[in-house]
Structure formats: structure tokens, C-alpha cells
Amino acid sequence: MAEVIHMRIGELSEKSGRTxxxxxxxxxxGLLVPASRTKGGxxxxxxxxxxxxxxxxxxxxxxxxxxxxxxxxxELQGTPDGPAMMGDLxxxxxxxxxxxxATIGRLRALEAELAASIDYLDTCKSCAPSTHKTACRAxxxxxxxxxxxxxxxxxVQTSSSIG
Amino acid sequence: MAEVIHMRIGELSEKSGRTxxxxxxxxxxGLLVPASRTKGGxxxxxxxxxxxxxxxxxxxxxxxxxxxxxxxxxELQGTPDGPAMMGDLxxxxxxxxxxxxATIGRLRALEAELAASIDYLDTCKSCAPSTHKTACRAxxxxxxxxxxxxxxxxxVQTSSSIG
DNA sequence: TATAACTCTCACGTTGACGTGAGGGTCAGA
DNA sequence: TCTGACCCTCACGTCAACGTGAGAGTTATA
Numbered sequence: 207m208a209e210v211i212h213m214r215i216g217e218l219s220e221k222s223g224r225t226x227x228x229x230x231x232x233x234x235x236g237l238l239v240p241a242s243r244t245k246g247g248x249x250x251x252x253x254x255x256x257x258x259x260x261x262x263x264x265x266x267x268x269x270x271x272x273x274x275x276x277x278x279x280x281e282l283q284g285t286p287d288g289p290a291m292m293g294d295l296x297x298x299x300x301x302x303x304x305x306x307x308a309t310i311g312r313l314r315a316l317e318a319e320l321a322a323s324i325d326y327l328d329t330c331k332s333c334a335p336s337t338h339k340t341a342c343r344a345x346x347x348x349x350x351x352x353x354x355x356x357x358x359x360x361x362v363q364t365s366s367s368i369g
Numbered sequence: 370m371a372e373v374i375h376m377r378i379g380e381l382s383e384k385s386g387r388t389x390x391x392x393x394x395x396x397x398x399g400l401l402v403p404a405s406r407t408k409g410g411x412x413x414x415x416x417x418x419x420x421x422x423x424x425x426x427x428x429x430x431x432x433x434x435x436x437x438x439x440x441x442x443x444e445l446q447g448t449p450d451g452p453a454m455m456g457d458l459x460x461x462x463x464x465x466x467x468x469x470x471a472t473i474g475r476l477r478a479l480e481a482e483l484a485a486s487i488d489y490l491d492t493c494k495s496c497a498p499s500t501h502k503t504a505c506r507a508x509x510x511x512x513x514x515x516x517x518x519x520x521x522x523x524x525v526q527t528s529s530s531i532g
Numbered sequence: 533t534a535t536a537a538c539t540c541t542c543a544c545g546t547t548g549a550c551g552t553g554a555g556g557g558t559c560a561g562a
Numbered sequence: 563t564c565t566g567a568c569c570c571t572c573a574c575g576t577c578a579a580c581g582t583g584a585g586a587g588t589t590a591t592a
Contacts, residue, residue, distance in 0.1 A: 216568065225568085231550060246558045248569055261524030268479055271548065282525060292493035295525060299490070303483040310476050313469055316431055320466040325461070330455035361424030362445060362458060377589095379538065389539085394580060409588045411539055434578065533592100540587065546580090558568065562563100 212241060212250040222259045229259075235276050237262060268302050269309070325358040375404060375413040385422045392422075396437050400425060431465050432472070486519040 219226045232238040232244075238258055240249035265275050278298060285291040355363075382389045393445050395401040396412075401421055403412040441461060448454040518526075 214569075223551080227550065227552085230571095244558080244569095245444065246569085247571090248558070255521070257524045260463050261521060264479065264482070264521060267475065268483075270512075277391055289493050292490050292522075295492035296487055296493075297520070299483050299521070303480065306480050306483065310473060310480065312430065313473050313476070315471050316380070316427065317466065318461050319427070320469065322433075324459055324466065327455050328453050328458035329404065330459075331383075345540080347395050357420070358424060358427060359458065361420045362454075366454075377539075388580080389578065390582085393541095407539095409539085410541090411588070436578080493572080535592085536590095538587105538589075540585100542584090543582105544584105545582075548578090549576100551576075552574085554572090554574105556580105557568105559568075560566095562565090 213247050213253070218251045218255055218259075222256055224259060232259075232262065232272075237272065237273050237276055237279065240342070266336065268306060312313055319358055323358045326356050326359055329353065342346055375415055378414070381414045381418055383418055385403050387422060395422075395425065397415050398435055400435065400442065431469060433465070452500075457514075482519065482521055486521045488502065489516055489522055508528055 213221070215226050215229055218224075219229060222229070224232075227236065229249075234242070238255060240255070241252045243252045244250060262272075262275060266272070270278070282291050282294055285294055344357075376384070377393055378389050381387075382392060385392070387395075392401065392412075396403070401418060404415045405413045405419070409415060425435075425438060428441075429435070433441070445454050447458055448457055
């Protein structure tokens with residue numbers, strides 16, 4: 207049996223970068239249970255806790271809410287044999303992989319839109335410096351003339367934005 | 370002067386896909402002001418509202434909070450001349466472009482991790498169907514043997530997950 | 533002029549993910 | 563044994579982004 211080092215919540219907080227409140231909160235939700243407690247009630251964690259916390263963060267980045275993760279764990283604990291559990295895990299990950307790819311796609315589209323808006327706005331520098339804001343709506347400067355106004359720029363030039 | 374069609378909140382709600390509550394909420398925050406009101410107090414919006422709502426959604430997808438967007442608008446309204454305003458817009462967008470690219474990078478890393486985990490879990494199918502969960506921790510099936518256990522799989526096989 | 537459909541303004545409720553004390557025990561070293 | 567650092571359990575607060583009535587007024591149409 208390997209030597210298992212137990213740490214108290216303060217140390218785990220430092221090592222994991224989470225606040226103590228967060229760690230206790232994870233426990234409330236059933237996501238992170240301390241390996242044991244001292245007789246006085248202090249929580250004692252082993253190094254697996256760090257791995258677990260990392261995992262939780264990953265899933266959060268993937269868009270899982272903490273209740274989602276809890277449900278996830280509960281489900282996995284419900285399956286009786288190993289391969290079945292790994293199968294459940296696999297399918298959950300597969301779903302999230304698809305969602306992640308979709309998100310990446312959306313972000314790439316937004317990236318392109320932002321880049322186009324920036325390109326367009328770059329040409330604004332050549333306007334007369336003190337042109338009033340309302341003028342931008344109908345600006346016909348040479349550089350602009352052929353460019354279509356990006357939607358993300360148009361929206362700002364609309365109605366209530368400009369006095 | 371072109372004919373401007375005014376719509377009431379119900380119609381705008383339908384066309385934009387937002388609830389009426391959401392539209393009123395946007396107004397509370399100063400993000401979307403109706404073009405006018407009827408004598409009885411009904412909100413009347415013009416088509417610019419749709420553009421504006423779309424813009425808000427875009428910014429939300431980019432990670433702006435509604436208060437962020439409000440601040441954004443206020444700032445833009447503060448600048449007196451057109452080119453300066455466009456410059457402000459440009460720099461705000463530039464910041465978000467960088468952040469978006471960073472997010473895409475993180476998601477791509479997660480994507481790879483998920484894919485690796487799925488690959489690994491695929492090899493679990495070959496285990497004896499009724500192997501108990503705890504066995505997975507020390508599984509030495511042929512297909513696994515050379516593969517390193519991905520962190521996202523390891524975390525699930527740790528301590529409190531398995532009875 | 534009814535009446536149905538629509539809209540108005542409060543104002544409290546909800547979910548997620550913690551923050552922030554209050555008041556009081558626990559542990560390790562001198 | 564004592565003290566300072568650490569930890570405990572309530573339990574209310576917060577921020578974002580709306581949801582959900584309640585009770586009352588407004589409009590378009592028959």
C-alpha cells in the first residue's frame with residue numbers, strides 16, 4: 207500500500223487554485239467528497255482530489271453545469287460493471303465532442319465577422335476627424351464606397367445609438 | 370422620408386425570437402429603446418430594433434455580458450465625432466477578437482482531449498462484459514496496455530467515484 | 533359600444549456558482 | 563497549557579438573465 211498523503215482544505219485550496227468555499231460547495235453538490243475527516247471534523251483529502259477538481263474544470267469549460275456533472279457521476283455510479291460504465295462515459299463525451307465542435311464553428315464565424323468589421327472600421331480613419339457621428343451612417347469616403355457595411359457596424363449606427 | 374413601419378412588442382418578440390420580458394428587460398438596461406410609444410403607453414419599435422437585437426446576441430456569444438454591452442454603448446455615445454466613435458468600436462472589437470481566438474484555442478485543446486478519451490474508451494468494449502468497475506482502474510487488456518489513460522478517464526476512476 | 537386580444541407596470545421568484553460574515557471549535561508548536 | 567493559525571457549520575448576499583404572475587389599462591374589430 208502506497209503512502210497516501212492527506213491534506214486539509216487550506217492546502218488543497220492552494221494547490222488547486224479554488225477557494226475553500228468552492229471546495230465545500232463541490233462537496234455540498236456531491237462532486238468532491240473528502241477521503242476522511244479528523245476526529246474534530248477537519249476534511250482530509252488525498253491527491254485524487256486534485257485530479258477530480260481538474261476534471262470538473264474541464265467539464266465546466268465544455269459547458270457542463272455543476273448539476274450536470276453531478277448527474278453524470280450519479281449515472282456512472284449506477285452502472286454495475288466496468289465496461290458499461292466506460293461505455294456511458296464514452297457516449298457522454300461523444301455528445302460533448304459534437305457540441306464542442308459546433309461551438310468552435312460558431313466562434314470561427316464570429317471571428318470572421320469581427321475581423322471583417324475591424325477591416326471596415328480601419329477605413330474610417332481617413333474621414334475628416336470631426337465629422338459628426340450621424341455622418342457615419344451615410345459616409346461615402348473613397349475607401350468605404352465599395353465595402354458593404356458589416357452588420358456589427360451597422361447595428362451601432364442605428365436609431366437609438368446616435369443622438 | 371421612407372415609410373417606417375412601427376411594430377408593437379408582440380410582433381417584435383415573434384420576429385426576434387425573444388420573449389416580451391426579455392425585450393422589456395433590455396430596455397431596463399438601456400440596450401433597446403423603442404422608437405416611440407402610443408398615447409396609451411404601448412411600445413413601438415422600428416426595424417432597427419431587429420438589427421440591434423441581433424447585434425446584442427452576437428456580442429453575447431462573444432462573451433459580453435449585458436452590462437458590458439450597456440457600458441459599451443454608453444462609451445460610444447460619449448465620443449463626439451464619428452471617426453473617433455468608429456475607432457472606439459474598432460478597439461473594442463480587436464480586444465474581443467483576441468479573446469475569441471484564445472477561446473477557440475482552448476476549445477480545440479479540449480476537443481483533442483475528448484477525442485483521445487473516446488479513443489481510449491473504445492478499447493474498453495473488449496473487456497469481459499461483467500468486469501466490476503474497480504477492475505477498470507487496473508485494467509491491462511491488450512488494447513489498453515500501451516495506451517496511457519487520459520486524464521479525463523482517470524478522474525472518473527478515482528476514489529469517490531467507485532464504491 | 534362591447535369584447536377579445538394585447539400591453540402596461542410593479543414586484544417577487546429562479547438557477548448557477550459561489551462570496552461573506554458570524555460565532556465557535558481544533559490542531560500544532562512553544 | 564496556551565496561543566495563533568486553521569477549520570467548522572449555518573445562513574444570508576450577489577450577479578446575470580430572465581420567468582412568472584397580479585391587477586389594470588389599451589386597441590382593433592364586430
